[in-house]
Amino acid sequence: MxxxxxxxxxxxxxxxxxxxxxxxxxxxxxxxxxxxxxxxxxxxxxxxxxxxxxxxxxxxxxxxxxxxxxxxxxxxxxxxxxxxxxxxxxxxxxxxxxxxxNSNAVAELVFGLLVYAVRNFYNGKAGTELKGKRLGILAFGNVGRNVARIAKGFGMEVSAFDEFVPADKIEAQGVHAAKSRDDLFETNDIVSLHIPATAETRQSINYDVVNKLPKNGILINTARKEVIDEPGLLKLLAERTDLKYITDIKPDADADFQKFEGRYFSTPKKMGAxxxxxxxxxxxxxxxxxxxxxxxxxxxxxxxx
Ligand code: 3PG
Incomplete structure (x- = not known):
């Protein structure tokens, strides 16, 4: 053949x-x-x-x-x-x-990007550490579980939500099971996306959802650009100057996101795997x-x- x-x-x-x-x-x-x-x-x-x-x-x-x-x-x-x-x-x-x-590779990149983000993109100013921060993982599949494992090594408090994985299965991995997607965004400093791009998830990460992040929240996306409602996220970044968006998949509206220098970063090419x-x-x-x-x-x- x-x-x-x-x-x-x-x-x-x-x-x-x-x-x-x-x-x-x-x-x-x-x-x-x-x-x-x-x-x-x-x-x-x-x-x-x-x-x-x-x-x-x-x-x-x-x-x-x-x-x-x-x-x-x-x-x-x-x-x-x-x-x-x-x-x-x-x-x-x-x-x-x-x-x-390839899930470990993607999970490791999450932390490469996160350290870069919390250290202010290495601009010389004092940043923060990941230890003690609350990390929310949206979708607890192969990548999500690897992210949880590594996050524990950093000393983070780890939560996850996955509508297809029951709470007891999440808790069995030593990870707190958030009650809902909204709860995950409300109760974590950082939310990492690991949902696939499907008819249900496309543009599902919108203004209202991301706006639930607490002050100085970070949204990190190593999943798919299609899951982001780009106009909604742009509007939110303009309104909330405390938020950061870090992604491994360049948005369609990259030029508009670039205006949020210091709070936005995209890898030039998808590097996760x-x-x-x-x-x-x-x-x-x-x-x-x-x-x-x-x-x-x-x-x-x-x-x-
Ligand atoms: C995947 O879905 O396996 C990852 O997003 C990696 O995709 P890639 O092979 O295009 O890098």
Whole structure:
């Protein structure tokens, strides 16, 4: 089978090597398309592929229509909002993700960004420490749980809210279970977002919710830009000069956010999962899932059943 690795944002070389080793070892042919500049390039590369490994690459209707032989797409990572999963299902294409494989990398970046933020972006002025601060984690999945683990090392007080995870499961991890999303925002100094981008969550982090943060609150987003109501957050940042917004995903209205210098920071490119370890874990998991699919029809990680 022909497996296309299509990544605008390439994997670390060691991950590509590992993926090739797995797939070629199982008798598959690997084609690499990195840093492509247009969808046209992807359409041409995918035309004879039986399987695809992608990151946040957009797998649209056009891509799925161009891929006449495609049977499986594996998103090497957690979020699959960049894939038209419903259309893939219509076309009989299995879509999978590799949950948990890159979550530690994202969780570590939360703290890289937080230290930078509470130390005033290293401008020389006295900042604050994370120890003793209250951290609220919105969504207690693989990333959220890693964030909780690291936060405890910093000596933070950790709470979480996840509408799909019962309070006793959260408490079992030694984390306080907030009563609701509003409660999480009201009772924490910092709120870290780990919700996926879905029809329900898009623009759900709005003016009213973020305004519940106490004085000097920080909102940190290493999830998706789509979950933010950007006009609402811009309005709030203008009104509340005590708030900070830190993100690993540049907002559409980045230029407007830039006006809040000293209270806003975005990484130039999404860096959460950009570690050799995360690339290797997620990439090799993706390759193994493709092997298992072709060998045994295994669809354990299918997200479009
Ligand atoms: C994910 O959903 O796995 C993370 O957001 C990482 O995405 P990336 O592979 O595009 O860096």
């Amino acid at each position: 022909k497996v296309l690795i299509a990544t605008v944002k390439p994997f670390a070389p060691a991950a590509v090597e590992g993926i090739k080793k797995e797939l070629e070892g199982a008798g598959h042919q690997v084609v690499l398309l990195e840093k492509y500049g247009s969808e046209a390039e992807l359409l041409s590369a995918v035309s004879d592929a039986d399987a695809m490994i992608v990151r946040s690459d957009k797998v649209t209707k056009d891509v799925l229509n161009a891929a006449k032989n495609l049977k499986i797409v594996v998103r090497a990572g957690a979020g699959y909002d960049s894939i038209d999963t419903a259309y893939a299902k219509e076309k009989g294409v299995v879509v999978e993700n590799t949950p948990g494989q 950009q570690t050799a370890e995360a690339n290797i874990n997620a990439g090799i998991a993706a390759a193994r899932q493709i092997n298992a699919f072709f060998k045994d029809g295994d669809t354990k990680f299918q997200v479009n059943k």
